[in-house]
Every structure is written in C-alpha cells, then in structure tokens.
Amino acid sequence: MPVVEEDIRYLIQIVKKDMEIKEKKRMLGNIPPRIKAIDRELRKMDDDLNETKQILDKLDTEKRHIDQEIKAHQAELAKKKEDQNVVKDNKVFKAMNAEIEYISKKIDQAEERMLVILEDGEVRRGEVAAMTNKINSEKNKLVAEKEKLEQEMSVTDDALKILGDEKVRILPHISEGVRRLYGRILVAKGDSGVANLVGDICQGCYSRVPPQTAHEVRRNDQILKCEVCGRILVYYESK
Ligand SMILES: [Zn+2]
Incomplete structure (x- = not known):
C-alpha cells in the first residue's frame, strides 16, 4: 500500500x-x-x-x-x-x-x-x-x-x-511528515488534527467542502486539508 x-x-x-x-x-x-x-x-x-x-x-x-x-x-x-x-x-x-x-x-x-x-x-x-x-x-x-x-x-x-x-x-505508524503536520494542527485545534467528511461537510468545523475536494478526499489517497479549519480531511463511513 x-x-x-x-x-x-x-x-x-x-x-x-x-x-x-x-x-x-x-x-x-x-x-x-x-x-x-x-x-x-x-x-x-x-x-x-x-x-x-x-x-x-x-x-x-x-x-x-x-x-x-x-x-x-x-x-x-x-x-x-x-x-x-x-x-x-x-x-x-x-x-x-x-x-x-x-x-x-x-x-x-x-x-x-x-x-x-x-x-x-x-x-x-x-x-x-x-x-x-x-x-x-x-x-x-x-x-x-x-x-x-x-x-x-x-x-x-x-x-x-x-x-x-x-x-x-x-x-x-504514520510517516514523519504527516505526523508532524497532524501534530501542529492538533496543537492549534486542541481536539483533533483530523476530520471526517460526511457528505461534503467537514466534521471538524461543519463547513462545506467544494465538491471536487470532497470527491478527492473520499479517495483517501492524498493529504488534503479543510480550507476553513485546516484539519486533515479523511473519509470513512460513519454511523
Ligand atoms: Zn473544517
């Protein structure tokens, strides 16, 4: 992988x-x-x-x-x-x-x-x-x-x-560059450095992500950040 x-x-x-x-x-x-x-x-x-x-x-x-x-x-x-x-x-x-x-x-x-x-x-x-x-x-x-x-x-x-x-x-387990990025965002945000995408809504700040970005996030194959809150966006099926 x-x-x-x-x-x-x-x-x-x-x-x-x-x-x-x-x-x-x-x-x-x-x-x-x-x-x-x-x-x-x-x-x-x-x-x-x-x-x-x-x-x-x-x-x-x-x-x-x-x-x-x-x-x-x-x-x-x-x-x-x-x-x-x-x-x-x-x-x-x-x-x-x-x-x-x-x-x-x-x-x-x-x-x-x-x-x-x-x-x-x-x-x-x-x-x-x-x-x-x-x-x-x-x-x-x-x-x-x-x-x-x-x-x-x-x-x-x-x-x-x-x-x-x-x-x-x-x-x-996370590669150093991403781990550092995550750490920096975590310090800035306090609660989490990562946010899930539900539909096209960032669950970190509840703002809408552009459709193209949402589409790319759902592929889970590149590090993308929410333009509003700065958290790394990932996608998984949430209940
Ligand atoms: Zn956000």
Whole structure:
C-alpha cells in the first residue's frame, strides 16, 4: 500500500478515537452538575425536615411551660378560694374576688394558647410524616443515581486514558511528515488534527467542502486539508 494511503488509514483510526474522546468528555462534563443538583436536593430534604422538627420541639417546650403555668394558676386559685372561705370582712372578700377573677382569666388565656399549640403541633406532625415518607421513597433513589453517576465518571475516565494510550500507539505508524503536520494542527485545534467528511461537510468545523475536494478526499489517497479549519480531511463511513 502506498505510504500516503497507509498514513490516511492510521489518521482514520486516530480521528475515530478523537470522536470517541470528544463524546466521552461531553458525557463527563454533564455529570458533575447533576451530582451537585442531587446533593442540593438531598440537603434540602434534610433541612426542611429538621426545620419542621425544630418548630415541633419549640411547640413542645412551650406546651410544657404552659402546662406548668396552668397548674400553678390552678393551685393559686384553689388556695385563694380556700382563703376566701374564712374571710369575714366584706371588702377583703370582694378584693379576693377580683384576684380570683384575674387568675381565672390567666388560666383561660393559657388554655386558649394551649389549643393553638396543639392544633399547630398536629399540623406540623403531619408535615413531618409526609416529609419522612418523601425522604424514604426518594432519598435512596437519588443516592443510587449519584453512585451510578460517580461510577460512570470513573469508567469514562478510565476509557479516556485507554483511548489516549491507543492514540499514542497509532502515531509512530504514520510517516514523519504527516505526523508532524497532524501534530501542529492538533496543537492549534486542541481536539483533533483530523476530520471526517460526511457528505461534503467537514466534521471538524461543519463547513462545506467544494465538491471536487470532497470527491478527492473520499479517495483517501492524498493529504488534503479543510480550507476553513485546516484539519486533515479523511473519509470513512460513519454511523
Ligand atoms: Zn473544517
């Protein structure tokens, strides 16, 4: 096989690897944002639950406090009523009545607040149950998805290393002049120094190649470059 045709055969191998590398890098780029989003979702679930639990704790504390308050008031009330029974003086009796009324009012207020707390507590407990259900059903799914993505990332990383090694092994087969040309274009372009032609479109820059050039590229028997991006053009059947 003439040297140039052999060179092109190897360049085709290289551009196929480059396409694979590009695709894998694209995949790799998508994974970290999704993992971050999952972490955010997981954190939010826990935060929401903790927030509601804290509100419940506060309500419980207040409930205990009011409970004590009511008991203290009731004890005070009983004592006042007892004292009142032995009072002879009308004026003192009346004054004690006012005090008893005052304490009773305090008890009423505390009991009203207690009702509000109990109702609120019930609502919050329902919320906690719903959140816990949601966490139970969704957390495992998200964690599993995250683990899968991390695994995918590591597999893709490995595949990229292998592809890179394979490319390095192909290079020595190419004749020096073409290899240098390829190297220069690769450095300039960053992703690949070669591009496949699909129809008459350069797959490196997606510009149209003149029909005569496209025809010549498809013969794969001379080194031709894309006039727009400068990559070496080759031709192979792509899926
Ligand atoms: Zn091009």
